[in-house]
Amino acid sequence: MVIVNGVKVSEKEKRQRLTQEKKSRNISAWDVVKISRHPKRPIFQDYLERIFTNFVELHGDRAFGDDRAIIGGFAQIGNQKVMVIGHNKGKNTTEQIERNFGMAKPEGYRKALRLMKLAQRFNLPVITVIDTPGAFPGLEAEERGQAESIARNITEMANIEVPIISLVIGEGGSGGALGIGVGDRILMLSNAIYSVISPEGCASILWRDAKFAPDAAKALNITAEALYKLDIIDEIIEEPTEGAHADYQQIAANVKRSLLRNLRNLSNISVYELLEQRFEKYAAMGKFAVD
Amino acid sequence: MVIVNGVKVSEKEKRQRLTQEKKSRNISAWDVVKISRHPKRPIFQDYLERIFTNFVELHGDRAFGDDRAIIGGFAQIGNQKVMVIGHNKGKNTTEQIERNFGMAKPEGYRKALRLMKLAQRFNLPVITVIDTPGAFPGLEAEERGQAESIARNITEMANIEVPIISLVIGEGGSGGALGIGVGDRILMLSNAIYSVISPEGCASILWRDAKFAPDAAKALNITAEALYKLDIIDEIIEEPTEGAHADYQQIAANVKRSLLRNLRNLSNISVYELLEQRFEKYAAMGKFAVD
Amino acid sequence: MSWYTKAIEEKKPQKKTLWIKCRGCGAHIWASEWKQNLSVCPECNYHCSMTAQERINLLFDKDSFHELFENISPVDSLNFNDLKGSYKDKIEANKKKSGILESVVTGHGKIKGFSVVTAIMDFRFLGGSLGSGTGEKILQAANFAYDYGLPYIIFSASGGARMQEGVLSLMQMAKTCAGVARLNKKNIPFISVLLNPTTGGVTASYAMMGDLNISEPGAVIGFAGRRVIEQTIGEKLPDDFQTAEYLLEHGFIDAIVQRKEMRDYLANVLSYYNR
Amino acid sequence: MSWYTKAIEEKKPQKKTLWIKCRGCGAHIWASEWKQNLSVCPECNYHCSMTAQERINLLFDKDSFHELFENISPVDSLNFNDLKGSYKDKIEANKKKSGILESVVTGHGKIKGFSVVTAIMDFRFLGGSLGSGTGEKILQAANFAYDYGLPYIIFSASGGARMQEGVLSLMQMAKTCAGVARLNKKNIPFISVLLNPTTGGVTASYAMMGDLNISEPGAVIGFAGRRVIEQTIGEKLPDDFQTAEYLLEHGFIDAIVQRKEMRDYLANVLSYYNR
Numbered sequence A, B: 001m002v003i004v005n006g007v008k009v010s011e012k013e014k015r016q017r018l019t020q021e022k023k024s025r026n027i028s029a030w031d032v033v034k035i036s037r038h039p040k041r042p043i044f045q046d047y048l049e050r051i052f053t054n055f056v057e058l059h060g061d062r063a064f065g066d067d068r069a070i071i072g073g074f075a076q077i078g079n080q081k082v083m084v085i086g087h088n089k090g091k092n093t094t095e096q097i098e099r100n101f102g103m104a105k106p107e108g109y110r111k112a113l114r115l116m117k118l119a120q121r122f123n124l125p126v127i128t129v130i131d132t133p134g135a136f137p138g139l140e141a142e143e144r145g146q147a148e149s150i151a152r153n154i155t156e157m158a159n160i161e162v163p164i165i166s167l168v169i170g171e172g173g174s175g176g177a178l179g180i181g182v183g184d185r186i187l188m189l190s191n192a193i194y195s196v197i198s199p200e201g202c203a204s205i206l207w208r209d210a211k212f213a214p215d216a217a218k219a220l221n222i223t224a225e226a227l228y229k230l231d232i233i234d235e236i237i238e239e240p241t242e243g244a245h246a247d248y249q250q251i252a253a254n255v256k257r258s259l260l261r262n263l264r265n266l267s268n269i270s271v272y273e274l275l276e277q278r279f280e281k282y283a284a285m286g287k288f289a290v291d
Numbered sequence C, D: 001m002s003w004y005t006k007a008i009e010e011k012k013p014q015k016k017t018l019w020i021k022c023r024g025c026g027a028h029i030w031a032s033e034w035k036q037n038l039s040v041c042p043e044c045n046y047h048c049s050m051t052a053q054e055r056i057n058l059l060f061d062k063d064s065f066h067e068l069f070e071n072i073s074p075v076d077s078l079n080f081n082d083l084k085g086s087y088k089d090k091i092e093a094n095k096k097k098s099g100i101l102e103s104v105v106t107g108h109g110k111i112k113g114f115s116v117v118t119a120i121m122d123f124r125f126l127g128g129s130l131g132s133g134t135g136e137k138i139l140q141a142a143n144f145a146y147d148y149g150l151p152y153i154i155f156s157a158s159g160g161a162r163m164q165e166g167v168l169s170l171m172q173m174a175k176t177c178a179g180v181a182r183l184n185k186k187n188i189p190f191i192s193v194l195l196n197p198t199t200g201g202v203t204a205s206y207a208m209m210g211d212l213n214i215s216e217p218g219a220v221i222g223f224a225g226r227r228v229i230e231q232t233i234g235e236k237l238p239d240d241f242q243t244a245e246y247l248l249e250h251g252f253i254d255a256i257v258q259r260k261e262m263r264d265y266l267a268n269v270l271s272y273y274n275r
Ligand SMILES: [Zn+2]
Pocket: C022, C023, C024, C025, C026, C027, C041, C042, C043, C044, C045, C046
């Protein structure tokens, strides 16, 4: 017997569920990787400017620093007030260096958790926006508890008593992404990726050469389409054919529509139900054999 | 009308309450300061060895480091299992340097808070042992949130759902002492001091010269006797006449007896009542005029 | 803990003063311009301290502020005397000088329509030090916020605990934080505005415990005094040490807000409270 | 996230081996002495890895251990093929090699009389990697501890998430931590024992979230791989980087316990649980 996310699902059922979203696209997983990293691809800041109003940035982890690789604060989307938190890649070299290319350190994850608890105090839903090559793999990050900070976020997000929507807009790089990614809904742009390891990293371990990254990308199932099929994500937000960078207004409109719909759907659930459903959602993830 | 700790108290009543504890002692506040800092005065470690058994030291704040100026862990006193946390001064120069003379940094206060929450999880009462000249006044401590860490402890200790007993064995130095000092009971050795500022610091500000420290010591009301009169502390544990250093066994026995009695008294209070009483205790502290 | 108490003593413009010398840059500014600019230097943006009443006027909707617990004042319970005289005399002098009875003014009011409970420290009164009366008022106001489910905003400006009340003043740190802890438990927002200067025991208690910690540009915020730290480490500290900007960089301040934008900023933040 | 998966592959003594070469100091130790010393080098105290079964024998009261969820095993749901073949084949080979069906053994048992629920990772099975089956077993065991109100102890030894299951393996971090979060909420102790090596996604999830984090001497514990970090910072890392001793110094480990003292230590800690 094969368990698909906790329940037996026939392949037919699976295919039907996908039909509404699936577009016949003739691009490879590696093409998607390249689009997800396109230098002109809209970043968190672009969505902040186009979708959100009245952003009040809040700084600091109250213990060590203010990591610019993750930013967050109060914001409004339509008439809905939220806490929005996201990886902050930067649009040019200066910004990218200041923001460490969206690779957060422990103080970044700890700030994110602080803001989620603040959202709980203010009774606001949380939107997390994911776009990172991964958590920063540096000495000081390791020293100050990169692992601890991600582990704590993943654990405590399970108990945050307001709705959480996670949106993958570009690169969903491993633990660095999941560290703000434990949402009640996981949405993903159609050319975003979400992976346990970078295709290059995987290729250099399992193929002994990073140049096999395209093979690794395919094998890892990192595209929105693949992840929807695997029941990891809840919704794919369609990009323009060439990718989100081709039409900032269009993709922003699509993202906004999706966020508002999902906020609405989550708004009438009691805290008890919300946390039960969140638990069940993650408890159901994975495929394994029994006997 | 003068309010003494939230209620009108007649001077007569006050004196009666003190009679049982008060000894007619012909030593000045400054003498007490000197005894409290006596190089041979028993430190936390001495009580750990004499009163507690089965000590399991637990390390680290889970964010930055393991401050040796505050140590703590599971321990047993008589048959009672507790979490014990205290300032750790050191007995010789090597130890004193390693432990920074009992002057804790933010990571020390954060470790202490972590252990109090651990005590809550294990349902164990907390004993905090205070003996510090003050929180470490250094650049790195300031940078990493000396103020924040003390403030957080003081605040969160108000909500810790197990009994807390705070015991001042030597120097109760200002915020650095209070950072682990918000107990349901505050006990103090008869030659310990507890002060908002060191006598030297006070003298150099208000007398413009540190050599007036004896005057400041008297004015500040920092002895156990004075603080008992002011309803700040709950109990004075008597030392041998010359001071605790004269008889380690005797003072350890006195401390143990007092701790066990207070643990017993706190053991049958519901969590709700405990937190209410703790709130009322601190809400009542202070003397001011109304109208 | 009150190393700063003496260190900073802002000179407020007198009625007859024609110009103000800025403590930030030394520029001479016409008193009328200075006042119009909310006691902020138009040359260097130095934010000079304000009285509690000036801050009420600046931030609260007209006639919306109602003072609470105004009948609380200090007593010299230890008969504290130092070289310059008795605490008792200082209390009287400070009452007279400032026209208020304690180092904090408490009340409730509206900021652009949003009801809040507030405590506003006044640095003129004994250097904004935290005494028993101060602590009592701050706790009472917290309890008021708790009872009515209203957000609580404390504006701090203080040299720290009030030495002349001994450990009674130290315990005000625990007393005020007990109030904050109750608000936390009931999920009522507490906003801390740390003004120049906020130091010692005030920083190490309620002032640092805001759900949001907000400051004004250049405000000095610290625990230990600069001089004490320099003695400890044996070197000179950087110029921006213990400024609001430094604390923001180190993760302890959410935002630095210009004085003229504070009212809008607070109203905006309050609009996010969704209960 | 599995940089270590290949890096460390302990050679276990074969039946016929007369002596063992210590990976710590290179000394040659008689196999019988090695075994008697619990696979710890008598010369340099290097703690060599143990199988799950060896650890059960070492720690649990005789015949007290009952395995749970033993019928769960991996599936190659992505049809993952790399240069060296299919994940499917690897699963079968690892089952055969190790005699267990997943990288973790779960169950309940007693340590000196104290009942606990446990999950014990076995590094032999695919480098102790965290796959869907691993995550399922660890969560199920957490739920068992939750339902019965028993302390939960996880012994980790893992190269991290299992790449061959793609994001499914990444999500096991959230899945397992959801179990830990429920224990936290119910105030049920969770003790994490981090063994050599514990890295990547396992360190960044349940392994770091113990109410107590305990380790053995010299255990390598880290998030990013040493080589990756050296590439990032362009310098060589200190020798003790990412050892248990290093993590203790940096505040992430409560105690380092010698293998021969682990049983007593855990029993002692468990004796403090007072519900
Ligand atoms: Zn100026």
